[in-house]
Amino acid sequence: MCFDLDSxxxxxxxxxxxxxxxxxxxxxxxxxxxxxxxxxxxEPSSVGVVVLPDVRGLYRFYEELALRFAxxxxxxxxxxxxxxxxGVEKRDDDFEYMPHVQQTTPAGVxxxxxxxxxxxxxxxxxxxxxxGFCFGGRNSWLASAGGHGLAGAIGFYGxxxxxxxxxxxxxxxxxxxxxxxxxxxGGDDPGIPVDDSQAFDKALSEAxxxxxxxxxxxxxxxxFDRKQEEFAADSEDAWSRVLAFIxxxx
Numbered sequence: 102m103c104f105d106l107d108s109x110x111x112x113x114x115x116x117x118x119x120x121x122x123x124x125x126x127x128x129x130x131x132x133x134x135x136x137x138x139x140x141x142x143x144e145p146s147s148v149g150v151v152v153l154p155d156v157r158g159l160y161r162f163y164e165e166l167a168l169r170f171a172x173x174x175x176x177x178x179x180x181x182x183x184x185x186x187x188g189v190e191k192r193d194d195d196f197e198y199m200p201h202v203q204q205t206t207p208a209g210v211x212x213x214x215x216x217x218x219x220x221x222x223x224x225x226x227x228x229x230x231x232x233g234f235c236f237g238g239r240n241s242w243l244a245s246a247g248g249h250g251l252a253g254a255i256g257f258y259g260x261x262x263x264x265x266x267x268x269x270x271x272x273x274x275x276x277x278x279x280x281x282x283x284x285x286x287g288g289d290d291p292g293i294p295v296d297d298s299q300a301f302d303k304a305l306s307e308a309x310x311x312x313x314x315x316x317x318x319x320x321x322x323x324x325f326d327r328k329q330e331e332f333a334a335d336s337e338d339a340w341s342r343v344l345a346f347i348x349x350x351x
Contacts, residue, residue, distance in 0.1 A: 103155035103235040103258075103323045106194050110166045111327040111336040118172035119143035122164070126189045127180070127220055129212040135184030136191075137217065138164045140171035141224065148252075148351045149226030151217040152179035153210075153237030153244075155323075157198045158187075166232075175347070176224055178217050182210060182236075202236065207268050210240045211247040218249045228252035228351040232343065233259065235323070239271060242284070245310075246277035253350040255283040255343055258322050260293055261301035272297075275304035282312035283346045285339045287320040315342065 125137040136159055150170050154163045159181035170177035181189075183201040218229050230253045233241030238259025245254040261271045261284075271278075282305055286298040295316055302314035317324065317335040324332040325339055 103157070104162050104326055105328065107328070108162055108323075109327045110162065110169055111325060111329070111333060112166070112169040112340055114169065115172040120168060120171040122168060122171070125178075125220075127213075127216045129184075129209075129216045131209070131212050133184045133209065133212065134189055135181050135213055135216075136189045137178055137180040137220075138167055139176065139178045139220075140164075140167040141176040142171050142174050144174070145225045146174055146176055147226060148175050148228045148230070148347060149221035149224065150175050150177040150347075151214060151221060151229060151231045152177055153214070153231060153233030153241050154179060154182070155235035155237055156202045157196070158182050158201070160192075163234075173344070176221060176226060178221050180213055180217050182213065184213070185209060207240070207243065207264070211244060211249075214240070214244050214247060215249055218251070230255060230347055230350075233257070234325070235259065238284075242271040242278070242282055243274060245280040245282060246274045251280040253281045253283065253346055254278075255285070255346060257285045257325055257339070258287050258290055258293060259284070261297050272301050272304045275301070275308040275310060278305070278308065278310045281346070281350050282310055282314075283342060284312070284314040285325075285342065286314065286316045287322055287324050288316045288318040289320060290322040292322055313342070313346075315339070
């Protein structure tokens, strides 16, 4: 897994912010029904965020992250990947997620992203960004090539190369990407060599995609975590880049 069960986003809550939140069930175009969590500011916004979790799907970390976006004025919808195989009910901490991850498909994930983007747009957002982590980081970048009309796609420590099933990854699909890309990678991530992140940077440049690939020297996978105090400065920088990216391309 990417984060421990007691991990939390390394972002300060804004006390007194007028924010609401709801548990939702959304419908994808292929008939899938899946769980989601919407956090929204009191004031309408023309900018919205779709949050793609790590391999464990929707859980507390990403609900908290959605709230942090909403406190800053952006409605944020975090969603679960496993509606097709695990249903829409809340799960306990012992949920065995990996068999369900192995049954996901790139097309299925993008169908769910499309439903999330549509839902955020019904709330008034005209500029929608995806923000993903690990498995979600990769799929956030792929959403730039998914026909969703995104304003931008942000990924933390996503794998840029081909999928385990041989499906083309972000490097291979860079030429299809139409939304700007922000990649925030760990420089000491055993599962994602720096060479892969640099290859993604090169592929995006060659494809003419507006982008920024940031590699944090010495940072591990899942450095963006309140518990990772050693990498607090990297987390603060990454969050600042996320907000600046959204402000720039909204």
